[in-house]
Amino acid sequence: MKHHHTVSILVNDHPGVLQRVSALFNRRGFNIDSITVGSSEQPGMSRMIIVTLGDDRIMHQVINQVEKLIDVVNIEILSEKPLVARELALIKVEAEPVKRPEIMTLAEAFRATIADVSPDSLVVQIVGDTEKIEAMIELLHPYGILEISRTGVTAIARGRHRL
Amino acid sequence: MNESHLLSQDRIPGSEILLRSLLLEGVECIFGYPGGSILNFYDEIYKNNELRHYLARHEQGAIHAADGYARSTGKVGVCVVTSGPGATNLITGIATAHIDSVPLVIITGNVPLSMIGTDAFQEADIVGMTMPVTKHSYFVRDVNDIARTIREAFYIANTGRKGPVLVDIPKDVTVKEAIFVWPQTIHLPGYRAKSEIIKEQIDALLVALKKAKRPVLLAGAGVIHADASNELVELAEKSGIPVVTTFLGLGGFPSQHPHWVGMPGMHGSYAANMAIQQADLLIAVGARFDDRLTMNAAKFAPNAEIAHIDVDKAEIGKNIATTYPVIGDIKHVLNYALPKVTLSSTDNWLQTIAAWKASHPLRYVDSDEILKPQWVIELLHRTTKGEAIITTDVGQHQFWTAQYYPFTRPRSLISSGGMGTMGFGLPSAIGAQIANPDTLVISINGDGGIQMSSHELAVCAIHHIPVKVVVINNEVLGMVRQLQEVAFEERYSEIDLSGSPDFVKLAEAYGVKGLRATNKEEAEQAWQEALAIDGPVLVEFVVPSSENVYPVVPGGKALHEMMLGDDE
Numbered sequence: 058m059k060h061h062h063t064v065s066i067l068v069n070d071h072p073g074v075l076q077r078v079s080a081l082f083n084r085r086g087f088n089i090d091s092i093t094v095g096s097s098e099q100p101g102m103s104r105m106i107i108v109t110l111g112d113d114r115i116m117h118q119v120i121n122q123v124e125k126l127i128d129v130v131n132i133e134i135l136s137e138k139p140l141v142a143r144e145l146a147l148i149k150v151e152a153e154p155v156k157r158p159e160i161m162t163l164a165e166a167f168r169a170t171i172a173d174v175s176p177d178s179l180v181v182q183i184v185g186d187t188e189k190i191e192a193m194i195e196l197l198h199p200y201g202i203l204e205i206s207r208t209g210v211t212a213i214a215r216g217r218h219r220l
Numbered sequence: 221m222n223e224s225h226l227l228s229q230d231r232i233p234g235s236e237i238l239l240r241s242l243l244l245e246g247v248e249c250i251f252g253y254p255g256g257s258i259l260n261f262y263d264e265i266y267k268n269n270e271l272r273h274y275l276a277r278h279e280q281g282a283i284h285a286a287d288g289y290a291r292s293t294g295k296v297g298v299c300v301v302t303s304g305p306g307a308t309n310l311i312t313g314i315a316t317a318h319i320d321s322v323p324l325v326i327i328t329g330n331v332p333l334s335m336i337g338t339d340a341f342q343e344a345d346i347v348g349m350t351m352p353v354t355k356h357s358y359f360v361r362d363v364n365d366i367a368r369t370i371r372e373a374f375y376i377a378n379t380g381r382k383g384p385v386l387v388d389i390p391k392d393v394t395v396k397e398a399i400f401v402w403p404q405t406i407h408l409p410g411y412r413a414k415s416e417i418i419k420e421q422i423d424a425l426l427v428a429l430k431k432a433k434r435p436v437l438l439a440g441a442g443v444i445h446a447d448a449s450n451e452l453v454e455l456a457e458k459s460g461i462p463v464v465t466t467f468l469g470l471g472g473f474p475s476q477h478p479h480w481v482g483m484p485g486m487h488g489s490y491a492a493n494m495a496i497q498q499a500d501l502l503i504a505v506g507a508r509f510d511d512r513l514t515m516n517a518a519k520f521a522p523n524a525e526i527a528h529i530d531v532d533k534a535e536i537g538k539n540i541a542t543t544y545p546v547i548g549d550i551k552h553v554l555n556y557a558l559p560k561v562t563l564s565s566t567d568n569w570l571q572t573i574a575a576w577k578a579s580h581p582l583r584y585v586d587s588d589e590i591l592k593p594q595w596v597i598e599l600l601h602r603t604t605k606g607e608a609i610i611t612t613d614v615g616q617h618q619f620w621t622a623q624y625y626p627f628t629r630p631r632s633l634i635s636s637g638g639m640g641t642m643g644f645g646l647p648s649a650i651g652a653q654i655a656n657p658d659t660l661v662i663s664i665n666g667d668g669g670i671q672m673s674s675h676e677l678a679v680c681a682i683h684h685i686p687v688k689v690v691v692i693n694n695e696v697l698g699m700v701r702q703l704q705e706v707a708f709e710e711r712y713s714e715i716d717l718s719g720s721p722d723f724v725k726l727a728e729a730y731g732v733k734g735l736r737a738t739n740k741e742e743a744e745q746a747w748q749e750a751l752a753i754d755g756p757v758l759v760e761f762v763v764p765s766s767e768n769v770y771p772v773v774p775g776g777k778a779l780h781e782m783m784l785g786d787d788e
Contacts, residue, residue, distance in 0.1 A: 073351070
C-alpha cells in the first residue's frame with residue numbers, strides 16, 4: 058500500500074550526505090515530495106526531514122539501506138507515531154489596492170502575515186501543516202498567484218520521545 | 221613488524237602520510253597505475269621498499285587483482301590510480317566488489333583543490349560517480365585528515381558487511397606537510413559494524429528447527445566472509461540438516477561432506493533445487509536470495525518457512541519474505557546456537573535427497589572424438605585433487621566449473637557472481653596468486669572474457685606469477701548463444717568469436733608459455749606439461765560451440781521446472 062511517510066534522519070554534517078540519502082530513495086522509485094535540512098541539537102550533526110510517497114514494505118527497505126550509510130547516525134519514520142509537522146510558504150498574490158483588505162482578511166483567518174507589500178502585489182507568509190497551506194493557496198487562487206515558494210515539511214515527534 | 225619508525229611524529233608530506241598509513245594497516249602489496257595526480261605517492265613508492273606495487277596494464281586489471289587478493293585471503297585489497305580516466309576505469313571493478321561484499325580500499329588521485337570543479341585536465345567527480353557502488357567514500361580536503369581517513373577506510377571495508385571504500389585525494393593535499401599522527405581510536409557514530417546478537421531471534425529459530433521435518437541450510441558467501449565454515453559444518457552435523465551452497469558459497473561447506481547436496485539455482489543440481497522446493501524450513505546463512513538463485517521468487521521454496529541469518533539487516537525480507545530473521549555476525553550466531561542444537565529426525569529427508577542425487581546426477585554427453593568442456597573441468601579437478609584456487613571469468617565455463625570442480629575449502633573459488641563481470645578471471649587470479657604464492661592458482665576463462673583482460677598476461681610474465689591460465693575456446697559467446705537458442709529461436713546475434721587471435725601465440729607474445737589441445741589425449745598432455753612448468757602458462761582447450769549448460773531453469777520458471785539436458 059502506498060502512503061505518505063515522514064522520515065527524520067540525523068546525519069553527520071559532511072558534504073555529499075544529501076546526495077547519498079536521496080540516491081537511495083530514487084533507486085527504489087520513491088519520489089521525494091520535500092526535503093529539509095538544518096542543524097540539529099548536536100554539534101556537527103544535521104537533521105533531515107524527508108516526505109515521500111511509497112509502498113510500506115519497500116519504505117522499510119529504503120530505511121534499512123539509508124541506516125547503513127556511514128554518515129547516517131539515526132533514522133526513524135516519524136509518521137508512524139504522533140508528530141508535529143510544519144512548513145512555511147511565501148505566496149505572492151496579485152493585489153490591486155482595492156483588493157488588499159480582502160486578501161489581508163483572508164490571511165488573518167489563517168494566522169498568516171503579510172511579508173511584503175508593493176503597489177500591485179502582496180506576499181503572504183503562512184506557517185502550518187501541509188493541508189492548511191494547500192487551503193490558503195486555494196483561497197488565494199482567484200486573486201491571481203504570481204509565485205509560490207515553500208520550505209517543505211519539517212517535523213518532530215510529539216512528547217518527550219527523541220530520535 | 222617493527223612499527224616505531226612508521227609511528228614517529230614527524231612533519232612529512234601527505235604522500236608519505238598515505239604510505240605510512242597503508243603500512244600501518246598491514247598492507248604488503250598494492251595494485252595500481254600511476255598518472256599526474258597521484259605522482260607524489262608514486263614517488264614515495266619509489267623510495268620505499270616495504271610496499272610491493274604491481275603495475276597492471278589497465279586500471280580494471282588492477283582492481284580485479286586487488287579483488288582476487290582480498291577474496292582469497294579475507295584481507296583488504298588495495299588499488300591506487302590517478303584521477304579522471306584512471307579513476308573511471310575502476311568503476312566496473314568497484315561495482316564487482318561491492319555486490320559481492322569484497323573488502324577493498326581504493327585510492328584515487330585528483331586534481332589540486334583549487335581546480336576541483338573547473339573541468340580541469342583529467343578531473344572526474346569519482347566520489348559522486350561511485351556513490352551507489354561503494355560502501356563509503358571520502359574526499360580528503362586537508363592533509364591532516366589523511367591518516368584518520370585511511371584508518372577509517374580499512375575499518376569500514378573489512379567489518380560488518382564488507383565492501384569497497386574509495387578515498388579521493390587531490391594532488392596538492394599529498395604535497396602539503398603535516399605532523400604524522402596515527403589515530404589510536406576510530407570514531408564513527410553512525411557506523412554499526414557489529415550489532416549484538418539477539419538471542420530471542422536465534423531461540424525462535426531453534427524452536428522452529430525442532431519441529432521441522434524437511435529442513436535445509438542454504439549457505440552463501442557470507443559464511444566465507446565471516447570465516448564460519450567450521451561452525452557451519454558443526455551445525456549440519458549436530459542437527460542432521462542437509463546443506464546446499466550458493467554459487468559464491470561454494471567451498472564454504474566441503475563438497476565431499478555427506479550432508480552436502482549441491483548448488484541450487486538457475487544451473488543448480490536436481491537434488492539441490494528439489495531440496496529447496498520440498499523443504500519445510502529453509503535457513504539461509506549469509507545468502508541474499510539473488511534472482512539467479514530463486515528464479516521465480518513467487519514459486520521459490522513454496523512449502524518452506526524462511527529463516528535468514530545475515531550481518532546486514534537490510535537483506536532480511538528484501539527479496540523473500542522471512543519468518544525467522546536473525547541479524548548478526550554469522551560466526552557469533554552459530555556459536556550461540558551450536559550448544560543448543562539437537563539432532564533432528566531427518567533420516568527420511570536425507571534418504572529422499574540421496575535418492576534424488578543418485579537418480580539425477582550432473583551429467584553431460586561425453587565423446588572420445590570431441591573435447592567436451594565439462595570433461596576439461598573434470599581433468600583440472602582430477603589432476604589437482606581439488607586443492608587449487610580457481611578463479612573464473614563469466615559465462616558457460618563459470619558454471620561448468622561450479623558443477624564439475626567440487627570445492628572443498630573456503631576461498632578456493634573466486635568469481636564475479638553478482639555483477640557477472642567479464643574480464644575478471646585473469647586479473648583476479650594474479651591477485652590470488654600473489655597472496656598465495658605456494659598454492660596452485662588456475663584461472664578458467666572463455667575465449668570472450670580472456671580478451672577483455674589478456675593484456676594482464678604481461679604482469680604474469682614480468683613478475684613470474686605462475687598462474688595456469690585456461691582458455692575454454694568454443695569460438696562463440698556461449699552463454700549468450702545458449703540464451704538465443706532457447707529464448708530467441710536460434711537467431712544467433714553477434715556472438716561469433718571466430719577470428720580471435722591465436723591464443724598460444726598471444727601468450728608467447730607476452731613471454732608466457734602457450735599450449736593448445738583439441739582432443740582428450742592432447743588435453744591430458746598439455747595440462748600435465750602446464751602443471752610441470754614453474755611459471756605462467758596459457759592452455760587453450762578447443763571445444764565445440766554447441767554445448768549447453770544443464771540443468772537450466774528457464775526464465776520465469778520455478779526451481780523444480782528445470783531442463784536437465786539436450787535429450788529432453
